[in-house]
Amino acid sequence: IIDQLTLETDIVLATGGGAILKEENRNYLTTRGHVILLSVDLKEQLRRVSRDSKRPLLNDVDPALRLQQLWEARAPLYKSVADVEISTDSRRMLHVVNRILKHLHAEELI
Numbered sequence: 001i002i003d004q005l006t007l008e009t010d011i012v013l014a015t016g017g018g019a020i021l022k023e024e025n026r027n028y029l030t031t032r033g034h035v036i037l038l039s040v041d042l043k044e045q046l047r048r049v050s051r052d053s054k055r056p057l058l059n060d061v062d063p064a065l066r067l068q069q070l071w072e073a074r075a076p077l078y079k080s081v082a083d084v085e086i087s088t089d090s091r092r093m094l095h096v097v098n099r100i101l102k103h104l105h106a107e108e109l110i
Helices: 019-022 023-032 042-049 063-081 091-107
Strands: 036-039 084-087
Touching: 019 023, 019 063, 023 063, 036 063, 036 091, 042 063, 084 091
Parallel strands: 036 084
Antiparallel strands: none
């Protein structure tokens, strides 16, 4: 599905965490658009997912440990495809959006 979606124009595609694990998905993302990694620290991740029971990978005894393990395994892949990384920790949505727009505008000038 990422193959099909990355052929579209003028869309925002939010992939699931596991999508990055497939090399073909990473290739589609890097060759067909701008990839923005929205990062968040572990404490904030835990806060955000604490009331979400629809996360099967976090049904472990220790969600903090599991999130840390997932990040350690996936971070190099996320970072390898990202054109820019933007922290969302304790940031207002407007701040994050402005950073994204600034990055996209800078890319247009290149």
